[in-house]
Amino acid sequence: MADGGKSTMRLFVLMATLVLAACAPAPAANRADAAHGRRLATVMGCVSCHGERLDGHLFEENPAFALAYSSNLSRILPRWSDAQIAATLRTGRRRDGTALWFMPTFAQAPLTDADMRDLIAWLRTVKPTGTDHPGIVKGPQWAVALGHGFSDSAAQATRLAARAPLDAGGATATGRYLARIACAECHGPDLKGPKDPQPGDAPDLVVAAGYTPADFRRLLRTGEAAGGRQVGLMSQEARHRLHALTDAEIGAIHAYLSARAGH
Template sequence: MVDALLLLAGCGTTRRSADIDHGHRLATVMGCTSCHGAKLDGHLFEEDPQFALAWSSNLSRILPRWSDRQIEQVLRSGRRPDGSALWFMPTFAQRQLSGDDLRDLIAWLRTVPPSGTDHPPIRRGPMFAVAMEHGFQDSAAQAEQLKARQPVVLDDRFRQGRYLATIACAECHGPELSGPRDPRPGDPPDLSIAAAYTPGEFAHLLTTGINRNGQPAGDMAQEARKRLSSLTRQEMAAIQAYLVARAAAPGNGATPRVQ
């Protein structure tokens, strides 16, 4: 049933009621629970005094203060209801959520009881300003800058795969799924690499983080187990089908590389 729900979510089909279990799975796949914790109580995730001390927000305590509409606006804009900008949130990817999927996500968020304490705002170190001078942005500014950059649009056969790749993969692999424009060793690659995998190898990669050569695939070694393993096999197949077609699309400029 969940497979069908996510398939419909990317195609604009309206459901009559929210699916809490599906919302929980979305929170896992998109990384909400990785960053904010299973209880959504947040934690210290950046601990470099020269750059910043940054906590992921305790959503379990914050979200009860916000309406559903405010939560939606935060996820789509990268700004809190008071207008202040978020930091470190992949708003450029999350804002692509369909209305039905967003409703399911909010429905699940509403089931999480408050726990823990509120965390302090970012404590910026001297290198934070330096990073901003070199292009580091808050979530709202980043989303605005990247809004014109989207994964290649193909025909309707690949619509679900493109949608899933956007909300599940773009945070690490970039808004066009092409990796960094000036990649360094170890950076997330262009997802044209999916064309070098068999369907079984690709599913194994997304489930375990182990590449087709039997080696841990960089950050995927963690992200696959924490997040992407919650995708169904049908969803994994849809993502790969889109990525393979994208790699072969005229003018795409992507060259498959094995990872």
């Protein structure tokens, strides 16, 4: 009897320990951080392009070229597994193999597994809303654009993979990574801007080396460029997206871009 009581007690202690272990916070490295995922979704433009509630909207509104909606992710993603979402962001193809055309896959593919997990954790918190949108309606200029090198997101990512930004050494690796996922979409996969820049194009990010850390932080937080200037798309995107970078991340990007400019 006494022995039976003791072993019941031991079993209880064991159970309690197991329950406590299950409730105890997992080490930070293994726990998905949805708040960090929300910041990533802001900085990487998921929220700008798919909308605050991820319900999508008319995105490309040029009938001669195309009418295209950004997808209603709030309704689509609950039907997808985490692995399917990650694979789509890394490859630029849907789980059924169909191509995406306007997704900046080349700037999403470099996401680390940990950041991908946090991003998906936040996507999982978004409630289904709105309606599904029609597929792309292609206009006569679509074929012309294809002839000039326009391609689907997967082919674009494959083509641009060879143009990774300069590696300025391990001490600047974080800044380089952040620039790839936050700046490359417009400033180019190698951050060099277009070969033949026109007014309003995103320039080679060597310009960042001319910024003091404080001016650089002001640009990314408020959109105000050095000398108190409002620029075009950059000012707008700083207010919509880039403001969500932390001071430490902005510092890391500036340190990398300064080191890169010195090479």
